[in-house]
Amino acid sequence: MGFSDAAVLLERAIARGVMITCAESCTGGMVAAALTDLAGSSTMFDRGFVTYTNDAKIDLLGVSPETLDQFGAVSEQAAREMARGALAHSKADIAVSITGIAGPGGSEHKPEGRVCFALAKADQVKAHTVEFGPLGRGNVRLAARDHALTLLLDAVSN
Structure with a gap:
Protein backbone atom coordinates (compact mmCIF):
# COMPACT_ATOMS: atom_id res chain seq x y z
CA MET A 1 0.00 0.00 0.00
CA GLY A 2 1.16 3.50 -0.64
CA PHE A 3 0.43 6.70 -2.45
CA SER A 4 1.64 6.04 -5.98
CA ASP A 5 1.02 9.46 -7.55
CA ALA A 6 3.60 11.48 -5.62
CA ALA A 7 5.47 12.37 -8.80
CA MET A 19 2.95 25.84 -2.67
CA ILE A 20 1.77 23.25 -0.11
CA THR A 21 1.88 23.00 3.67
CA CYS A 22 0.56 20.41 6.08
CA ALA A 23 -0.54 20.26 9.70
CA GLU A 24 -0.32 16.76 11.11
CA SER A 25 -1.26 15.15 14.37
CA CYS A 26 -1.75 11.37 14.24
CA THR A 27 0.50 10.98 11.18
CA GLY A 28 3.41 12.65 12.97
CA GLY A 29 5.04 14.12 9.89
CA MET A 30 4.40 11.31 7.43
CA VAL A 31 2.81 13.64 4.86
CA ALA A 32 5.73 16.05 5.04
CA ALA A 33 8.14 13.13 4.73
CA ALA A 34 6.31 11.75 1.68
CA LEU A 35 6.37 15.15 -0.01
CA THR A 36 10.03 15.80 0.73
CA ASP A 37 11.07 12.34 -0.46
CA LEU A 38 10.67 13.77 -3.96
CA ALA A 39 13.56 15.51 -5.68
CA GLY A 40 12.49 19.06 -6.45
CA SER A 41 9.94 19.17 -3.66
CA SER A 42 11.27 22.50 -2.36
CA THR A 43 9.51 24.16 -5.29
CA MET A 44 6.11 23.03 -4.01
CA PHE A 45 6.44 22.24 -0.29
CA ASP A 46 6.86 25.17 2.09
CA ARG A 47 6.79 23.60 5.56
CA GLY A 48 5.01 21.11 7.78
CA PHE A 49 3.64 21.36 11.29
CA VAL A 50 3.59 18.32 13.56
CA THR A 51 1.19 19.33 16.32
CA TYR A 52 0.63 16.19 18.32
CA THR A 53 -0.59 17.77 21.55
CA ASN A 54 -3.40 20.24 22.08
CA ASP A 55 -0.87 22.80 23.31
CA ALA A 56 1.06 22.46 20.04
CA LYS A 57 -2.14 22.93 18.03
CA ILE A 58 -2.89 26.10 20.01
CA ASP A 59 0.67 27.49 20.02
CA LEU A 60 1.75 26.74 16.45
CA LEU A 61 -1.52 26.82 14.52
CA GLY A 62 -3.79 29.06 16.57
CA VAL A 63 -6.40 26.38 17.18
CA SER A 64 -8.89 27.73 19.68
CA PRO A 65 -8.83 26.15 23.15
CA GLU A 66 -12.63 26.46 23.10
CA THR A 67 -12.79 24.34 19.94
CA LEU A 68 -10.65 21.68 21.56
CA ASP A 69 -12.72 21.78 24.76
CA GLN A 70 -16.04 21.61 22.94
CA PHE A 71 -15.27 19.22 20.07
CA GLY A 72 -11.92 17.62 20.91
CA ALA A 73 -8.75 17.38 18.88
CA VAL A 74 -10.25 14.64 16.73
CA SER A 75 -12.97 16.68 15.08
CA GLU A 76 -13.66 18.38 11.79
CA GLN A 77 -13.73 21.68 13.68
CA ALA A 78 -10.17 21.17 14.93
CA ALA A 79 -9.04 19.96 11.49
CA ARG A 80 -10.45 23.14 9.90
CA GLU A 81 -8.63 25.37 12.37
CA MET A 82 -5.42 23.39 11.91
CA ALA A 83 -5.56 23.84 8.13
CA ARG A 84 -6.36 27.56 8.42
CA GLY A 85 -3.52 27.98 10.90
CA ALA A 86 -1.05 26.17 8.65
CA LEU A 87 -1.96 28.53 5.80
CA ALA A 88 -1.68 31.57 8.04
CA HIS A 89 1.75 30.53 9.35
CA SER A 90 3.27 29.61 5.99
CA LYS A 91 3.72 30.88 2.47
CA ALA A 92 1.57 28.09 1.05
CA ASP A 93 -1.48 28.24 -1.21
CA ILE A 94 -2.97 24.94 -0.02
CA ALA A 95 -2.92 23.29 3.41
CA VAL A 96 -3.99 19.83 4.42
CA SER A 97 -4.54 18.85 8.04
CA ILE A 98 -4.90 15.47 9.69
CA THR A 99 -6.04 14.67 13.22
CA GLY A 100 -7.26 11.29 14.38
CA ILE A 101 -7.08 8.21 16.54
CA ALA A 102 -4.56 5.79 15.08
CA GLY A 103 -4.88 3.40 17.99
CA PRO A 104 -4.73 1.34 19.91
CA GLY A 105 -7.76 2.41 21.80
CA GLY A 106 -10.42 4.94 21.09
CA SER A 107 -13.85 5.20 22.60
CA GLU A 108 -17.49 4.64 21.73
CA HIS A 109 -17.73 8.26 20.55
CA LYS A 110 -14.31 8.44 18.88
CA PRO A 111 -13.30 4.97 17.73
CA GLU A 112 -9.90 3.79 16.63
CA GLY A 113 -9.37 4.58 12.97
CA ARG A 114 -11.39 7.82 12.94
CA VAL A 115 -9.40 10.52 11.17
CA CYS A 116 -10.53 14.06 10.39
CA PHE A 117 -9.07 15.93 7.44
CA ALA A 118 -9.32 19.49 6.18
CA LEU A 119 -8.10 21.13 3.02
CA ALA A 120 -7.72 24.90 3.07
CA LYS A 121 -7.19 27.45 0.35
CA ALA A 122 -7.32 31.22 0.80
CA ASP A 123 -11.06 31.33 0.06
CA GLN A 124 -12.34 28.07 1.54
CA VAL A 125 -11.84 25.25 4.02
CA LYS A 126 -13.46 21.86 3.59
CA ALA A 127 -13.35 19.15 6.24
CA HIS A 128 -14.50 15.56 6.39
CA THR A 129 -14.03 12.44 8.48
CA VAL A 130 -12.91 9.01 7.34
CA GLU A 131 -13.55 5.90 9.42
CA PHE A 132 -10.63 3.64 8.54
CA GLY A 133 -11.57 1.21 11.30
CA PRO A 134 -9.29 -0.68 13.69
CA LEU A 135 -6.58 -1.49 11.12
CA GLY A 136 -3.82 -1.12 13.69
CA ARG A 137 -1.81 1.99 14.45
CA GLY A 138 0.65 1.74 11.56
CA ASN A 139 -1.98 0.99 8.95
CA VAL A 140 -4.29 3.80 10.08
CA ARG A 141 -1.38 6.25 9.89
CA LEU A 142 -0.43 5.04 6.39
CA ALA A 143 -4.03 5.20 5.20
CA ALA A 144 -4.38 8.72 6.61
CA ARG A 145 -1.14 9.83 4.94
CA ASP A 146 -2.27 8.44 1.58
CA HIS A 147 -5.69 10.04 1.91
CA ALA A 148 -4.14 13.42 2.66
CA LEU A 149 -1.83 13.13 -0.35
CA THR A 150 -4.81 12.24 -2.54
CA LEU A 151 -6.64 15.33 -1.25
CA LEU A 152 -3.63 17.45 -2.22
CA LEU A 153 -3.42 15.86 -5.66
CA ASP A 154 -7.11 16.54 -6.28
CA ALA A 155 -6.70 20.13 -5.07
CA VAL A 156 -3.78 20.92 -7.38
CA SER A 157 -5.43 19.13 -10.31
CA ASN A 158 -8.61 21.21 -10.22
Missing part, protein backbone atom coordinates in the same frame (compact mmCIF):
# COMPACT_ATOMS: atom_id res chain seq x y z
CA VAL A 8 2.20 13.51 -10.41
CA LEU A 9 1.44 15.67 -7.36
CA LEU A 10 4.90 17.24 -7.57
CA GLU A 11 4.59 17.86 -11.31
CA ARG A 12 1.12 19.41 -11.11
CA ALA A 13 1.93 21.60 -8.12
CA ILE A 14 5.04 22.92 -9.84
CA ALA A 15 3.21 23.47 -13.14
CA ARG A 16 0.50 25.47 -11.38
CA GLY A 17 2.92 27.32 -9.11
CA VAL A 18 1.17 25.97 -6.03
Whole structure:
Protein backbone atom coordinates (compact mmCIF):
# COMPACT_ATOMS: atom_id res chain seq x y z
CA MET A 1 0.00 0.00 0.00
CA GLY A 2 1.16 3.50 -0.64
CA PHE A 3 0.43 6.70 -2.45
CA SER A 4 1.64 6.04 -5.98
CA ASP A 5 1.02 9.46 -7.55
CA ALA A 6 3.60 11.48 -5.62
CA ALA A 7 5.47 12.37 -8.80
CA VAL A 8 2.20 13.51 -10.41
CA LEU A 9 1.44 15.67 -7.36
CA LEU A 10 4.90 17.24 -7.57
CA GLU A 11 4.59 17.86 -11.31
CA ARG A 12 1.12 19.41 -11.11
CA ALA A 13 1.93 21.60 -8.12
CA ILE A 14 5.04 22.92 -9.84
CA ALA A 15 3.21 23.47 -13.14
CA ARG A 16 0.50 25.47 -11.38
CA GLY A 17 2.92 27.32 -9.11
CA VAL A 18 1.17 25.97 -6.03
CA MET A 19 2.95 25.84 -2.67
CA ILE A 20 1.77 23.25 -0.11
CA THR A 21 1.88 23.00 3.67
CA CYS A 22 0.56 20.41 6.08
CA ALA A 23 -0.54 20.26 9.70
CA GLU A 24 -0.32 16.76 11.11
CA SER A 25 -1.26 15.15 14.37
CA CYS A 26 -1.75 11.37 14.24
CA THR A 27 0.50 10.98 11.18
CA GLY A 28 3.41 12.65 12.97
CA GLY A 29 5.04 14.12 9.89
CA MET A 30 4.40 11.31 7.43
CA VAL A 31 2.81 13.64 4.86
CA ALA A 32 5.73 16.05 5.04
CA ALA A 33 8.14 13.13 4.73
CA ALA A 34 6.31 11.75 1.68
CA LEU A 35 6.37 15.15 -0.01
CA THR A 36 10.03 15.80 0.73
CA ASP A 37 11.07 12.34 -0.46
CA LEU A 38 10.67 13.77 -3.96
CA ALA A 39 13.56 15.51 -5.68
CA GLY A 40 12.49 19.06 -6.45
CA SER A 41 9.94 19.17 -3.66
CA SER A 42 11.27 22.50 -2.36
CA THR A 43 9.51 24.16 -5.29
CA MET A 44 6.11 23.03 -4.01
CA PHE A 45 6.44 22.24 -0.29
CA ASP A 46 6.86 25.17 2.09
CA ARG A 47 6.79 23.60 5.56
CA GLY A 48 5.01 21.11 7.78
CA PHE A 49 3.64 21.36 11.29
CA VAL A 50 3.59 18.32 13.56
CA THR A 51 1.19 19.33 16.32
CA TYR A 52 0.63 16.19 18.32
CA THR A 53 -0.59 17.77 21.55
CA ASN A 54 -3.40 20.24 22.08
CA ASP A 55 -0.87 22.80 23.31
CA ALA A 56 1.06 22.46 20.04
CA LYS A 57 -2.14 22.93 18.03
CA ILE A 58 -2.89 26.10 20.01
CA ASP A 59 0.67 27.49 20.02
CA LEU A 60 1.75 26.74 16.45
CA LEU A 61 -1.52 26.82 14.52
CA GLY A 62 -3.79 29.06 16.57
CA VAL A 63 -6.40 26.38 17.18
CA SER A 64 -8.89 27.73 19.68
CA PRO A 65 -8.83 26.15 23.15
CA GLU A 66 -12.63 26.46 23.10
CA THR A 67 -12.79 24.34 19.94
CA LEU A 68 -10.65 21.68 21.56
CA ASP A 69 -12.72 21.78 24.76
CA GLN A 70 -16.04 21.61 22.94
CA PHE A 71 -15.27 19.22 20.07
CA GLY A 72 -11.92 17.62 20.91
CA ALA A 73 -8.75 17.38 18.88
CA VAL A 74 -10.25 14.64 16.73
CA SER A 75 -12.97 16.68 15.08
CA GLU A 76 -13.66 18.38 11.79
CA GLN A 77 -13.73 21.68 13.68
CA ALA A 78 -10.17 21.17 14.93
CA ALA A 79 -9.04 19.96 11.49
CA ARG A 80 -10.45 23.14 9.90
CA GLU A 81 -8.63 25.37 12.37
CA MET A 82 -5.42 23.39 11.91
CA ALA A 83 -5.56 23.84 8.13
CA ARG A 84 -6.36 27.56 8.42
CA GLY A 85 -3.52 27.98 10.90
CA ALA A 86 -1.05 26.17 8.65
CA LEU A 87 -1.96 28.53 5.80
CA ALA A 88 -1.68 31.57 8.04
CA HIS A 89 1.75 30.53 9.35
CA SER A 90 3.27 29.61 5.99
CA LYS A 91 3.72 30.88 2.47
CA ALA A 92 1.57 28.09 1.05
CA ASP A 93 -1.48 28.24 -1.21
CA ILE A 94 -2.97 24.94 -0.02
CA ALA A 95 -2.92 23.29 3.41
CA VAL A 96 -3.99 19.83 4.42
CA SER A 97 -4.54 18.85 8.04
CA ILE A 98 -4.90 15.47 9.69
CA THR A 99 -6.04 14.67 13.22
CA GLY A 100 -7.26 11.29 14.38
CA ILE A 101 -7.08 8.21 16.54
CA ALA A 102 -4.56 5.79 15.08
CA GLY A 103 -4.88 3.40 17.99
CA PRO A 104 -4.73 1.34 19.91
CA GLY A 105 -7.76 2.41 21.80
CA GLY A 106 -10.42 4.94 21.09
CA SER A 107 -13.85 5.20 22.60
CA GLU A 108 -17.49 4.64 21.73
CA HIS A 109 -17.73 8.26 20.55
CA LYS A 110 -14.31 8.44 18.88
CA PRO A 111 -13.30 4.97 17.73
CA GLU A 112 -9.90 3.79 16.63
CA GLY A 113 -9.37 4.58 12.97
CA ARG A 114 -11.39 7.82 12.94
CA VAL A 115 -9.40 10.52 11.17
CA CYS A 116 -10.53 14.06 10.39
CA PHE A 117 -9.07 15.93 7.44
CA ALA A 118 -9.32 19.49 6.18
CA LEU A 119 -8.10 21.13 3.02
CA ALA A 120 -7.72 24.90 3.07
CA LYS A 121 -7.19 27.45 0.35
CA ALA A 122 -7.32 31.22 0.80
CA ASP A 123 -11.06 31.33 0.06
CA GLN A 124 -12.34 28.07 1.54
CA VAL A 125 -11.84 25.25 4.02
CA LYS A 126 -13.46 21.86 3.59
CA ALA A 127 -13.35 19.15 6.24
CA HIS A 128 -14.50 15.56 6.39
CA THR A 129 -14.03 12.44 8.48
CA VAL A 130 -12.91 9.01 7.34
CA GLU A 131 -13.55 5.90 9.42
CA PHE A 132 -10.63 3.64 8.54
CA GLY A 133 -11.57 1.21 11.30
CA PRO A 134 -9.29 -0.68 13.69
CA LEU A 135 -6.58 -1.49 11.12
CA GLY A 136 -3.82 -1.12 13.69
CA ARG A 137 -1.81 1.99 14.45
CA GLY A 138 0.65 1.74 11.56
CA ASN A 139 -1.98 0.99 8.95
CA VAL A 140 -4.29 3.80 10.08
CA ARG A 141 -1.38 6.25 9.89
CA LEU A 142 -0.43 5.04 6.39
CA ALA A 143 -4.03 5.20 5.20
CA ALA A 144 -4.38 8.72 6.61
CA ARG A 145 -1.14 9.83 4.94
CA ASP A 146 -2.27 8.44 1.58
CA HIS A 147 -5.69 10.04 1.91
CA ALA A 148 -4.14 13.42 2.66
CA LEU A 149 -1.83 13.13 -0.35
CA THR A 150 -4.81 12.24 -2.54
CA LEU A 151 -6.64 15.33 -1.25
CA LEU A 152 -3.63 17.45 -2.22
CA LEU A 153 -3.42 15.86 -5.66
CA ASP A 154 -7.11 16.54 -6.28
CA ALA A 155 -6.70 20.13 -5.07
CA VAL A 156 -3.78 20.92 -7.38
CA SER A 157 -5.43 19.13 -10.31
CA ASN A 158 -8.61 21.21 -10.22
